[in-house]
Amino acid sequence: MVERWTRQQRLERTRALLIDAAEEVFARKGFGAASLDDIAAVAGYTRGAIYVHFTAKEDLFLAVSDRYLRRYFANFTEALAAVTQLDDAALDDLADRWRQLARNGGARHAALGHEFSLYLVRNPEARARVADQRARILESLVEFVSTSAAELGLTLTIPVTTFAQLIIATSDSIMLASELDDADLYRPVLRMYTSALTSAGVGAR
Secondary structure, three states: OOOOOOOHEEEEEEEHHHHHHEEEEEEEOHOOOOOHHHHHHHHHOOOOHHHHHHHHHHHHHHHHHHHHHHHHHHHHHHHOOOOOOOOOHHHHHHHHHHHHHHHHHHHHHHHHHHHHHHHHHHOOHHHHOOOHHHHHHHHHHHHHHHHHHHHHOOEOOHHHHHHHHHHHHHHHHHHHHHOOOOOOOOHHHHHHHOOOOOOOOOOOO
16 A cells, blocks of 8 residues: 655655755855756756745855754764763874764865855845754754763863854865865864863863
8 A cells, every 4th residue: 555645744854865966066066156047957846946945045055054054963973972081092083083974085075065054145035034043053063062071971162052162163164175185184173173072171161
């Protein structure tokens, strides 16, 4: 017997296919050159189908980024689940995972992120439209950092939101520099990040 999908299931399926197509087109053409028509064609839908789920190309790009970051967090959550303390062995493992993520499309996504950031700098109206979505991405990272630190019995010496903003501001650049300059920066940067963590005293809020 063929299962009949509900309307909500069909909408979710269409949205996922549009995000898949957008990820492919953005990777191939870049954010600026990619068009909604390109994305719709790859997904097998009309341009109108995109507007059922997204108001503009910027929203679609952020949906791609949000899904990528969720996978990114999941990878590190898995690694941290087996960690009891952030010693050299743990940092080596985290650096290896970050390095592999960069090689498996992370550096390419980082380049797209820089292109999108430049677009937002040049287009204040677009920046205003996506401000709420960018804030939600930051909130997700804040939650991830807070939970991970608490599970390891660590506190931050700077506000957790500031720490999350620093990760967002630097992580793409680390992947790009490592890729373009053949420099392995993952381990040193992780050491820099963890310098803001302490197991004693009261962390900043």
